[in-house]
Amino acid sequence: MIDATHPFATGLTAAAVAATAALHLPLLVLHRPGWTAGPGDEWHRVPDMAAAAAVAPRLGERAFLAIGPDGLPAFADAPGWFLLRGVDRPAPPLPTRHRFVRDRGPFTADAERALLREHGIEVVVCRDSGGDLTAAKLVAARELGLPVVMVDRPGVPPGVATVPTVDEAVDWLTAICPHG
Numbered sequence: 069m070i071d072a073t074h075p076f077a078t079g080l081t082a083a084a085v086a087a088t089a090a091l092h093l094p095l096l097v098l099h100r101p102g103w104t105a106g107p108g109d110e111w112h113r114v115p116d117m118a119a120a121a122a123v124a125p126r127l128g129e130r131a132f133l134a135i136g137p138d139g140l141p142a143f144a145d146a147p148g149w150f151l152l153r154g155v156d157r158p159a160p161p162l163p164t165r166h167r168f169v170r171d172r173g174p175f176t177a178d179a180e181r182a183l184l185r186e187h188g189i190e191v192v193v194c195r196d197s198g199g200d201l202t203a204a205k206l207v208a209a210r211e212l213g214l215p216v217v218m219v220d221r222p223g224v225p226p227g228v229a230t231v232p233t234v235d236e237a238v239d240w241l242t243a244i245c246p247h248g
Contacts, residue, residue: 070237072098075197075221076136085225094244098237099230102196102221103206110215113196117142120193120217124148127215128190132183133163134205135195135219151187174201180208193217 071084081097088095105111112127114120117135121142124131132151133143137158143150144161152158153169167187175183184192192209194202196218209216224230231237 069093070096070098070241072234072237075099075102076138076195078222081225081228085228095228096237096240097224097228097230098234099224099232100198101232102198103203103218105218106210108210108213109206110213111218112215113218113220115220117219120219121146124191124193124217127217130188131191131193131217132187132189132205133193134202135193139195139219151183151189153183175204177204177207177211180204181211184208184212184214189214191215191217193219195219196221 069084069088071081073080084095084097087093112123114123117139120135120139124143125146125148128148130149130151132153133140134153137154140152140158140163141161143163146163148163148165150163150166151169152162152166153171155170155172157168157170169183183189192205192214194205194216198221206216229240231240
């Protein structure tokens with residue numbers, strides 16, 4: 069089995085670990101590299117959503133929460149105003165003062181910059197999911213001089229093999245199943 073889920077989908081990875089252990093099957097996690105701060109970035113790395121909810125209000129009154137619906141409850145009692153965006157309206161608990169924008173990515177840096185300006189965003193909060201498809205918000209934050217609260221990704225369970233690329237996952241699969 070190859071687990072190619074989102075880096076923050078810890079429940080799915082735990083289920084894959086349990087299922088493959090029960091069935092005595094090999095497991096590989098495709099664990100793409102996280103993001104790295106570059107010149108001009110002001111990142112504040114935190115270990116989890118609770119820490120992000122504590123740090124973000126100290127950096128700005130108006131925050132864009134690009135953290136997925138599972139992270140929103142950590143901000144339910146946080147001071148400040150929060151911009152939320154998603155395909156579906158998230159379930160409570162939600163931050164007391166917020167605006168929800170219904171939209172689907174991927175987004176361009178120009179679109180992210182416009183969104184941040186339109187809503188007077190002062191700080192961006194996001195998960196370190198890595199990858200190019202969702203990095204535009206980081207480009208926009210850098211260009212606008214905004215701080216970013218970056219939530220570190222959870223680790224992969226101990227003893228589970230990982231690779232950083234799809235090509236390496238295909239190579240692993242080919243090695244254990246050479247005849248298809």
